[in-house]
Amino acid sequence: MSARLKALLLVTPLVVFLGLFFLWPLWMMIATAVQGGTVRLAFPQTATAIASWDGSDPPPAALQAALIRDLRADTPQERFGDAVRTLNSQQAGFRTLLPRTARTLREAAESDPVDLATVDPRWSDQAYWLALKRSMPAYTDANLLAAIDLKRTDEARITPVEPDFAVNRAIMLRTFVIAIQVTLLCAAIGLPFAMLTASLSGWKRNALLIAVLLPLWTSLLVRTAAWLILLQDSGLINQTLRAIGLIDSPLSLIYNRTGVLIAMTHVLLPLMVLPIYASLIAIPRNLMPAAAALGAAPLQAFRHVLLPLAMPGLLSGSLLVFMVALGYYITPALTGGAGDQMISSVIAFYATGTANWGMAGALGLFLLAPTTVLYIVYSRLSRTPLVQT
């Protein structure tokens, strides 16, 4: 067997495994976000009939009959519920209209002629039929638009949603701001700390390195729990500050932005320190003395020699911290208040709270896309491995 074939065979199990359980789920998430499937599934006959209605005239009798047949059919409760939710997000009122109509139709005899407008006057309002038509395409950008607080009007023009429902952009902005804040904090602490570590030798250097690696090896959940305990009103931090007389009443350090920033900076700091340290120890030791010998003042040597050489590490550390911070869920969920939740918590809410996978997928795509781009930039720029051992 050729060496090439053997290598290929060795790689195959992982390719298949990740293809099946990593790339495919991501693909399905994206597909679910753009499929207009829920309403089509629940109203198959209406879907066919509505395609030939151009939306300008009142809905023809054939279309009304198709909808009546679909509503009388034995659609699973869950599928019906999904469709109602999707429709209601397009046109408020469907949440009461559809179940009421379905109930009336089932109570009436099969052979009775039915006029939908007499069952509920809202059926004579064209807006409901237009919303129904809009919700029927095979593919839709409704979820993607809703993820950034936009929607299509009846004339298919894109407009902002009502201010009361426009929350996603604010949360995306907040996610971005928190990630930037954490990156800056990590850089402000991590750069001097990495420089200090690189300037030491022997056991002192090892001690500082171990202090960086130990948290990295410790469970994220344990670290977050520890901050929760330390930062609470009766926690060690407030106790100490009170004991030394700096404060009279406890500072509120937890369930707000302060708590999120402290905990996230702690969790992500090692990811900043290690790449900077790696780029610093690659610098020849005699470079700074050489700069001094050539007459550079210490600050000049720092600015023109050390800082530029630390730059690649600082850049990859910042990219890494920012990229990881964007997707954070656990730490803000535990240490933040309602106003500190990031995009991940909204995605989790849609997926596990309301089973609205279309919206969860659309928001997920808006998180996945920047992360992937940042990862590509990161792997181009950086020679430091993602995992430290």
Add this chain to the structure above:
Amino acid sequence: MSSASLRPGGAAFNALRLGFGTLVVGFLLLPLVAILPLAFTDSVFLVYPISGPSMRWFGVLAESQAWTRAIVNSLIIGTGATIVATVIGTLAAMGLRRELVPFSGLLRSIFLLPMVVPAVVLGVGMQILYARMGLASSYLGVIIAHAVLCVPFVLVNVASSLASMDPALERAAASLGASPVEVFRNVTLPLAMPGILTGAVFAFATSLDEVVITLFVAGPNQTTLARQMFSSLRENISPAIAAAAFIIMILTFVLLLAVKGASLIGALRKKREISGL
């Protein structure tokens, strides 16, 4: 303080360095150190000073069905995910070793992606996929999901131990008449073992710590220790959490130290053998 002493090498500058270093080391280590003793408190509150010492909260964990079940689940799922990830991750690392596979670089980047993709995003995808495949709320489903997250750690560790291996050793074994299988069993595998074991420990620790994907794919029967801890942290903070945190930390550190220690002892023994020749 004169400005001259703030220069590198000056007394004030050195004091500043010492102060800053101590502060950051304190910031990094304080949470880890502070949570451990609280596992042994006698009080119902997670506060200092500790009244105790007592094993009271470990008793609470041992008596609570939810917690014992969560610990058992974590061990089952962690072991399963570690085995899956270690086997296929090690094979792939060996396959990628000499860059004989087309697009080796691209494949390596894709293999590391599970570490980068936000857990919530992967969770949504897995939830949709599992609903279709019928894997939702099953042990197998959770094990597979965890294995996806664990694979990069195995891959990186095995790859780095393979990279530091002298290929001449394998060539020498082959030229002395060893079959490819014998070379693999007697030369490659033992030399890669420290990397494989370290990767396995990181894989186990990753699974032990995983919350987000578990929230999406596990049913109530597959609640893990981390997930149980996450939901108790959201409800009420009791010292039972510190006891659970203690278990997680000790498990991870003991395994890590065991592996690092074993590879250190192995290296020392090899050195002695060589010098004894």
